[in-house]
Amino acid sequence: MRHVVVGTAGHIDHGKSSLVLALTGIDPDRLKEEKERGITIDIGFAHLEVADGLTLGIVDVPGHERFVRNMLAGVGGIDLVMLVIAADEGVMPQTREHLAICQLLRIPRGLVVLTKADLAEPEWLELVQEDVRGFLRGTFLEGAPLLPVSAKTGAGLPALRDALTTLAGDVPARGLDATFRLPIDRVFTIRGFGTVVTGTVAAGQLALEERVEVYPRGIQAKVRGIQTHGRPVPAAVAGQRAAVNLQGVERAAIERGDVLSLPELLQPTYMLDATCELLRDAPAPLRPRQRVRFHIGTREVMARIHLLDGPELEPGQTGHVQLRLEGPVVALPRDRYVIRSYSPMVTIGGGELLDVVPDKARRSAARVARLRTLEASPPLGVLEAHIQQVGGGGVRVAALRARTSFGPAALRTLLQELVAQERVLIVDREWYVHAETAERIRQAAEAALAAFHAREPLKAGMSKEELRTRLGGLEERVFLALLERFAGAGVLVVDRDKVRQAGHAVRLTPTQQGMSDRIEAEFRAAGVAPPSLDEAFAKLGLDGPSAQAITQLLVDGRRLVRIREGLYFHAEPLQAAVAQVLDFLRQRQAITPQDIKDLLGISRKYAIPLLEWLDTQRFTIRVGDKRVLREGTPSGA
Numbered sequence: 001m002r003h004v005v006v007g008t009a010g011h012i013d014h015g016k017s018s019l020v021l022a023l024t025g026i027d028p029d030r031l032k033e034e035k036e037r038g039i040t041i042d043i044g045f046a047h048l049e050v051a052d053g054l055t056l057g058i059v060d061v062p063g064h065e066r067f068v069r070n071m072l073a074g075v076g077g078i079d080l081v082m083l084v085i086a087a088d089e090g091v092m093p094q095t096r097e098h099l100a101i102c103q104l105l106r107i108p109r110g111l112v113v114l115t116k117a118d119l120a121e122p123e124w125l126e127l128v129q130e131d132v133r134g135f136l137r138g139t140f141l142e143g144a145p146l147l148p149v150s151a152k153t154g155a156g157l158p159a160l161r162d163a164l165t166t167l168a169g170d171v172p173a174r175g176l177d178a179t180f181r182l183p184i185d186r187v188f189t190i191r192g193f194g195t196v197v198t199g200t201v202a203a204g205q206l207a208l209e210e211r212v213e214v215y216p217r218g219i220q221a222k223v224r225g226i227q228t229h230g231r232p233v234p235a236a237v238a239g240q241r242a243a244v245n246l247q248g249v250e251r252a253a254i255e256r257g258d259v260l261s262l263p264e265l266l267q268p269t270y271m272l273d274a275t276c277e278l279l280r281d282a283p284a285p286l287r288p289r290q291r292v293r294f295h296i297g298t299r300e301v302m303a304r305i306h307l308l309d310g311p312e313l314e315p316g317q318t319g320h321v322q323l324r325l326e327g328p329v330v331a332l333p334r335d336r337y338v339i340r341s342y343s344p345m346v347t348i349g350g351g352e353l354l355d356v357v358p359d360k361a362r363r364s365a366a367r368v369a370r371l372r373t374l375e376a377s378p379p380l381g382v383l384e385a386h387i388q389q390v391g392g393g394g395v396r397v398a399a400l401r402a403r404t405s406f407g408p409a410a411l412r413t414l415l416q417e418l419v420a421q422e423r424v425l426i427v428d429r430e431w432y433v434h435a436e437t438a439e440r441i442r443q444a445a446e447a448a449l450a451a452f453h454a455r456e457p458l459k460a461g462m463s464k465e466e467l468r469t470r471l472g473g474l475e476e477r478v479f480l481a482l483l484e485r486f487a488g489a490g491v492l493v494v495d496r497d498k499v500r501q502a503g504h505a506v507r508l509t510p511t512q513q514g515m516s517d518r519i520e521a522e523f524r525a526a527g528v529a530p531p532s533l534d535e536a537f538a539k540l541g542l543d544g545p546s547a548q549a550i551t552q553l554l555v556d557g558r559r560l561v562r563i564r565e566g567l568y569f570h571a572e573p574l575q576a577a578v579a580q581v582l583d584f585l586r587q588r589q590a591i592t593p594q595d596i597k598d599l600l601g602i603s604r605k606y607a608i609p610l611l612e613w614l615d616t617q618r619f620t621i622r623v624g625d626k627r628v629l630r631e632g633t634p635s636g637a
């Protein structure tokens with residue numbers, strides 16, 4: 001079963017709706033007011049099975065200049081356009097405007113129908129055809145079939161049907177590896193079923209029972225039913241008209257312009273970077289911060305345009321812009337949009353989205369270069385640019401889904417390729433950082449450590465937390481992953497919670513070395529009844545801060561051991577004492593504070609901290625007021 005969506009376009013009263021009715025037997029005008037006034041106000045729908053397994057969904061649009069916004073809501077997802085021109089009137093203003101819109105939206109193909117052929121003499125018909133061919137020159141419809149038809153007599157309808165069938169046959173099947181998106185064009189309720197939304201599936205596919213979200217509102221729902229052209233189906237795919245019955249959401253909560261997609265995937269945004277083409281017949285240049293009507297999918301929202309290449313954009317020129325929206329939209333790169341001037345309401349241009357999560361625009365060469373990359377690079381380069389953009393925080397796959405146009409499978413393949421080429425690093429599961437970003441962080445880390453070592457020559461290293469702060473408060477998991485990577489590359493050394501530059505060692509001056517030797521000797525001599533630091537320093541005639549730093553070095557070097565706050569033992573007598581205690585325990589099973597006082601000849605002041613330290617070191621375990629050997633204590637430890 002193939003589905004192709006055809007849209008009408010053309011000036012008011014040129015016979016679009018009549019043509020759809022003649023072709024399909026379905027009147028696309030469904031509103032009472034439309035029937036009464038004989039004009040189309042809002043988009044209407046019909047369908048036609050043209051060949052075995054090929055169905056055309058038809059979106060009929062209004063021609064009235066006041067309803068161009070409705071036309072824009074209908075024409076977004078179409079595969080081919082049927083430009084309708086009345087033979088008795090020829091090209092008129094909305095013929096031009098609708099064609100320009102189709103061109104801006106890059107509708108890939110179409111044909112032209114000269115309707116009301118019954119009202120024109122053959123010679124006149126020839127002249128109009130000539131005229132229309134001239135009008136189409138240089139547009140995507142140059143050389144497209146041009147078919148005289150009368151909806152009244154039926155003349156030309158079989159030929160039109162054949163031409164549509166041929167064109168529809170050329171429409172390539174859409175890839176389904178894409179994030180499901182359906183810009184909503186209608187919302188209504190059906191008694192007994194609840195809320196139904198309709199639209200043309202822009203990308204991906206949706207199946208029954210799946211959970212969905214209505215963006216940008218953040219309302220979640222479950223898919224209770226799907227229909228295409230009035231028939232229930234198990235799934236809707238890109239390029240199909242679909243009506244989706246949603247469970248768990250009120251009709252009033254949704255409106256045209258919202259987008260149906262998968263839950264928690266897309267990111268509503270108020271800023272978009274894009275290319276912008278100003279139509280050749282736009283009435284004036286685009287000025288900085290000009291307020292325009294921005295149309296994307298089925299949404300219209302006011303926006304200001306910030307020009308990124310220069311002070312103005314002349315009619316006929318294409319440039320780079322940032323759109324600042326007055327309401328949130330969800331969109332992805334590669335989506336096309338149209339802008340209309342605020343007043344008069346005429347279409348003036350449009351373009352392609354390049355970045356849906358840009359930072360605020362500053363006009364700079366680097367920014368334009370980046371946008372050029374996003375615009376013109378192959379997928380690998382585009383993905384790389386996005387990962388480069390996020391900087392040191394890195395980016396997870398889910399976030400990449402929200403900011404690129406790649407489907408899950410393509411994204412995975414591209415990421416693997418970037419990792420294989422070492423242009424991107426994995427810092428955690430599904431979390432990526434660009435190699436150049438990592439390199440910049442490495443340089444910054446080295447500089448921070450070098451400065452630290454210069455400032456604190458007596459410290460073995462900088463605390464990890466301090467380094468992380470120096471690096472701009474990197475995301476912790478990214479920081480730790482990079483640290484491990486830098487350590488593996490021999491750039492730096494991580495020692496417990498301290499980091500130092502590879503090759504850094506504390507080098508003492510002869511005076512400092514002398515100080516260190518004297519402190520060490522003092523504590524070794526004191527054995528298991530050591531002085532407090534202040535007592536030791538006072539005795540040795542040393543001044544506080546530098547003696548403190550040197551003591552810390554002795555601790556880092558495991559020559560002194562901190563038993564508790566302010567109490568240090570020299571490692572050698574401590575080791576001997578531990579051996580004695582363990583011996584005692586092996587013979588006597590338990591040791592009390594009194595026992596250890598007797599065994600080592602020390603006072604309670606040392607005995608209690610020592611026992612507690614033995615517990616923390618997992619030699620012993622406390623049972624009541626006694627200690628016993630902890631199971632698994634290495635003998636002779």
Ligand SMILES: Nc1nc2c(ncn2[C@@H]2O[C@H](COP(=O)(O)OP(=O)(O)OP(=O)(O)O)[C@@H](O)[C@H]2O)c(=O)[nH]1
Pocket residue numbers: 010011012013014015016017018019038039040041061062063064115116117118119149150151152153
């Ligand atoms: N003689 C003749 N009249 C036609 C033909 N097609 C349409 N008409 C008449 O032209 C008028 C407008 O036709 P519609 O089909 O409503 O035109 P439309 O393009 O849909 O108009 P909007 O949707 O308002 O833009 C109606 O009165 C139709 O009866 C045709 O082939 N021959």
Ligand SMILES: [Mg+2]
Pocket residue numbers: 016017018039040060061062063
């Ligand atoms: Mg109509």
